[in-house]
Amino acid sequence: MQKEIEITLAPEDVGEEAQLRNSLSLALKVDISKIKGYKILKRSIDARSRKVIYRLQVRAFIEEEPVPEVFAVNYPDVSNNKHVIIVGAGPAGLFAALQCIENGLKPIVLERGKDVKQRRRDLAAINKEGIVNTESNYCYGEGGAGTYSDGKLYTRSNKRGDINKVLQIFVAHGATDDILVDARPHIGTNKLPHIITDIRERILNAGGEVRFDQKVTDILIDFGKIKGVVVNGQDQLLAEAVILATGHSARDIYELLHQKNILVEAKPFALGVRIEHPQAIIDAAQYHCDIRSEFLPPAYYSLVEQVGSRGVFSFCMCPGGIIAPCATYENEIVVNGWSPSKRNNPFANSGTVVQITLEDVKGDDPLRMMHFQAGIERTAFQLGGGNLVAPGQRMVDFVERRISADLPKNSYLPGTKSVMLEETLPDFVASSLRSALPMFGKKMRGYYTNEAILVGVESRSSSPVRIPRDKETFQHPQVSGLFPCAEGAGYAGGIVSAAIDGVNCANAVLKYI
Numbered sequence: 001m002q003k004e005i006e007i008t009l010a011p012e013d014v015g016e017e018a019q020l021r022n023s024l025s026l027a028l029k030v031d032i033s034k035i036k037g038y039k040i041l042k043r044s045i046d047a048r049s050r051k052v053i054y055r056l057q058v059r060a061f062i063e064e065e066p067v068p069e070v071f072a073v074n075y076p077d078v079s080n081n082k083h084v085i086i087v088g089a090g091p092a093g094l095f096a097a098l099q100c101i102e103n104g105l106k107p108i109v110l111e112r113g114k115d116v117k118q119r120r121r122d123l124a125a126i127n128k129e130g131i132v133n134t135e136s137n138y139c140y141g142e143g144g145a146g147t148y149s150d151g152k153l154y155t156r157s158n159k160r161g162d163i164n165k166v167l168q169i170f171v172a173h174g175a176t177d178d179i180l181v182d183a184r185p186h187i188g189t190n191k192l193p194h195i196i197t198d199i200r201e202r203i204l205n206a207g208g209e210v211r212f213d214q215k216v217t218d219i220l221i222d223f224g225k226i227k228g229v230v231v232n233g234q235d236q237l238l239a240e241a242v243i244l245a246t247g248h249s250a251r252d253i254y255e256l257l258h259q260k261n262i263l264v265e266a267k268p269f270a271l272g273v274r275i276e277h278p279q280a281i282i283d284a285a286q287y288h289c290d291i292r293s294e295f296l297p298p299a300y301y302s303l304v305e306q307v308g309s310r311g312v313f314s315f316c317m318c319p320g321g322i323i324a325p326c327a328t329y330e331n332e333i334v335v336n337g338w339s340p341s342k343r344n345n346p347f348a349n350s351g352t353v354v355q356i357t358l359e360d361v362k363g364d365d366p367l368r369m370m371h372f373q374a375g376i377e378r379t380a381f382q383l384g385g386g387n388l389v390a391p392g393q394r395m396v397d398f399v400e401r402r403i404s405a406d407l408p409k410n411s412y413l414p415g416t417k418s419v420m421l422e423e424t425l426p427d428f429v430a431s432s433l434r435s436a437l438p439m440f441g442k443k444m445r446g447y448y449t450n451e452a453i454l455v456g457v458e459s460r461s462s463s464p465v466r467i468p469r470d471k472e473t474f475q476h477p478q479v480s481g482l483f484p485c486a487e488g489a490g491y492a493g494g495i496v497s498a499a500i501d502g503v504n505c506a507n508a509v510l511k512y513i
Contacts, residue, residue: 001062003028004041008053011295014043024060037066044183045296050288052296071168073098078106079207084509085110085229085239087216087253090144091495092245092486094196095166096502097203097210103510107208108239110231112215112250113141115200116193123148126325127413130387135215138326138336139249139460142212143196145326146495148338152316153185153496161500173198184300188341216246216253219260219482226481241509245485245502248463249328251370253488257467258367263478266361266369267466267490271376271429272312272353273421273454274323274335275395276410277447279348282319285446298343301350301444305436310355310428312436315461317350319343323412323455325388333380333390335412335455347411351458354432369464379424380457384417391424392416395452399434410453421456466490474508483508 007027013019025032042057075098084100086093089111097107113119113136122136139145146152153170155163167185171177174195179185187195200210218230219242228238246253257264279299283292286299298319305312316336320343326336337349361372383391390412394404404418422430433454441448467484469476469491476482485491485505486498 001064002059003062004057004059006055006057008046008055011052011054011293014054014056014295020056020058024058028060028062030062034063035060036064037061039066040181042183043181047286047288047299052287052293071172073102073169073172075101075202075206076104077207078104081106081207082513083108083239084241084243084506084513085237086243086245087229088144088245088247088250088488089142089200089210090245090247090486090498091146092492092498092502092505093144093243094199094203094502095169095499096243096245096485096506097208098169098199099503099506100509101203101206101208103506105506105510105513107203108237109203109208109210110214110216110229110237111142111210111212113137114212115142116147116196118212119148126327126388130325130389130414132327132330132388134329135213137328138324139247139328142200142210143192144247144498145249145336147192147196148189148324152494153179153187154183155494155496160497161503163496163500166496166499166503169199170195173202186339186341186343188343189338190340217256219256219262221260221262221479224478224480226479240513241481241483243483243485243502243505243509244467244489245498245505246488248460248487250488251374254367254370254465254467262476263468264366265466265468266358266366267462267464268355268357269369269373269464270313270315270353270461271356271373271425272351272433272458273425273456274337274349274458275314275352275452275454276323276347276349277449277452279320279346281446281449281451282348285444298348301447303352303440303443303447305439307432307435310432312352312354312432314350314352317348319348320345321347321349321411323349323410325390325412325414326460327377327381327388329374331381332374332377333384333388333457334377334460335390335458336460345411349411351461352433352437352454353458353461354429356429360426360428367465373459373464376424376426376457377459383419383424383456388414389417390414391419391421391456393419393421393454394450395437395448395454396450398454399437401434408451408453410455412455416453416455421454424456462493463488463490473512474505475512481512
């Protein structure tokens with residue numbers, strides 16, 4: 001007999017099998033000897049009261065031996081099968097490739113950047129020297145933006161596809177099985193590159209292709225049907241279907257589509273700053289303690305406030321994390337955050353952004369939101385003074401509109417410069433943040449403090465352009481065989497949702513060809 005039940009455990013007891021079995025016995029009112037095994041289905045921290053506990057959803061096997069669940073996907077040899085071009089080797093592109101193989105199609109993945117190993121040198125140059133390789137950086141390259149910016153797997157995309165299958169594939173390629181049960185699963189930037197490499201090897205071993213330094217510079221169309229792509233300005237590659245999974249920062253792709261009169265649309269996005277606190281402040285606020293227990297992970301937070309008609313919210317929160325320079329072009333500042341798997345850095349950072357609507361940027365140009373975004377990033381660069389030094393301001397100083405005499409120690413490696421952040425943020429963004437931050441402080445003790453630094457600008461929360469597609473066929477309404485996919489097309493917002501969208505696009509391709 002199997003029974004599912006929720007039990008609670010003290011943090012120090014979570015890793016103790018004897019304590020877990022004893023709790024199951026008491027909750028189920030059965031002798032402990034009758035419990036032959038168990039499977040943890042979900043695990044989360046409940047810090048709503050002063051006594052922090054773990055909540056576990058557990059399947060218990062009573063007088064019945066558990067049968068191990070084996071996850072397996074059949075990846076046949078597709079070397080000589082019909083091929084599909086996939087533009088971009090981020091999570092959408094890689095999972096689209098895996099699904100194509102499962103469907104008996106040969107994926108040819110074209111990535112403008114480098115493989116994960118080669119990307120490290122370019123990231124080192126960004127962090128240490130302020131040098132941006134416009135084709136290999138935190139956003140471009142194998143694994144996409146998520147590879148070196150954290151690997152958070154939390155998603156609300158429950159109705160879009162099989163989340164568990166995506167997580168299982170990550171586990172099959174080297175992730176720990178903790179991601180299958182944690183409420184906020186996280187792989188960590190230090191571990192993701194090895195997992196991405198294993199996924200690439202899986203694609204190659206099945207007869208697919210993954211090509212690096214392959215920038216798509218044109219799309220070939222004949223009588224409203226896709227015919228293929230041009231790579232690096234000269235090489236043609238033909239195919240009946242192209243999955244466009246280029247991520248939210250490939251501005252040249254949006255410009256290419258617009259120049260070719262292929263419909264693109266302006267899309268709302270969010271803009272703001274990355275806010276960093278000492279992790280100890282967040283731990284004390286969330287766990288109601290002076291010093292975090294060794295049995296608890298660095299604390300997380302999620303904050304949202306409505307300021308007039310605008311939402312102000314935190315996202316991509318990185319406990320024990322690092323603020324990273326994520327520019328994709330020269331003379332711009334873009335910041336993001338990541339955490340290693342242990343989340344053991346002394347700072348906690350989070351994007352804190354304000355909604356930008358289409359009415360905020362007047363005009364008919366479908367790329368106007370993108371140009372607006374780019375202009376703010378260039379202004380941030382100028383305020384920082386070059387070499388990717390980012391503009392910064394202490395939190396209370398920002399709200400009270402005074403320049404910070406100095407800036408707190410922080411994790412942003414290229415360095416920060418004390419400025420008035422209102423000089424780079426639009427007035428309505430700055431005023432919304434000024435209203436929201438003290439209110440966040442009322443919700444979370446210690447949050448509103450001058451020990452926190454605001455670093456600008458957090459501008460790539462999502463794509464400022466949407467590439468439209470049919471809801472049923474997933475194809476562009478003007479171009480048969482062109483499948484806009486994931487974040488770059490405006491249909492996803494993170495690793496898991498992008499992976500799911502890649503799977504969905506691959507399945508749509510199978511129906512098409």
